[in-house]
Amino acid sequence: MARIVIPADYEHLSLAYEFVEAQAKALGLSNAEIYDIKLATDEAVTNIILHGYCGCEGEIQVDVEQHENALIVVLTDCGRLYDPTKKIAPDLNVPLSRRSKGGMGVYLMKKNLDQMSYQQTDDGRNRLTMVKKKALA
Template sequence: MSHESIILKNDLSEIETMVLAIEAFGQVHALPLRIVFDMNLVLEEIITNIMSYGYKDKLEHCIRVDIFWENNLLRLIVTDDGEPFNPLEMAVPNLDIPLEERAVGGLGIYFVKQKMDEVVYKWEQGHNVLIMSKGYAKEMT
């Protein structure tokens, strides 16, 4: 099993650090660009939301991203000490109405749930834990 942990400060400038770490993980493990793209897309959405809305104080916090790759299964685990928030409880956005008439929010997590095969949320020991998994066909790898 391949595993990488990335620790980010709650500062949007850290997104670039994460992207570079994911690209390096992809290169080391010879992952197809599609898988690296999927990781970056999903994690950028989740991490940006945590950094933008997860903390009421202005203190420095750490967000941990764990990447696991084994037998064509990608598992991403994001752990943060922000306010308890289960993104899976967000209402499904109504995609049938024009964009300008839609309520703000919810589209990002909807996208994440569409992109991944499984998304699970837990509140554990004072931390939000979001576990996202996706299987890839052997032909891709």
């Protein structure tokens, strides 16, 4: 397992998703699969900064496990309890001119990941687990 811990601010956002991107490349995921897990990590970390810490100082732990056919990314933080899996997706049938500007990040996470689950840890932290499977050759 590989781990980094970043300060919960936008200045360090790219460290998180570039770290996951490097792990995804090492596992041999396709370009599309790499983009999907990188994007999901970005969206999740952005939500933690925005909704979890609300601009306050904090840290986000990024753990990445390489399995034979999947990459598992686990984000843990001590911000306000926030479960992105419960966020309602935007209605993409609504014309863009009348569509809300938010909610696209979680929609893309759900759409592009193979699994996404949230739990509150025993010590009250947020833990988000994201799985991207490697397509069979």
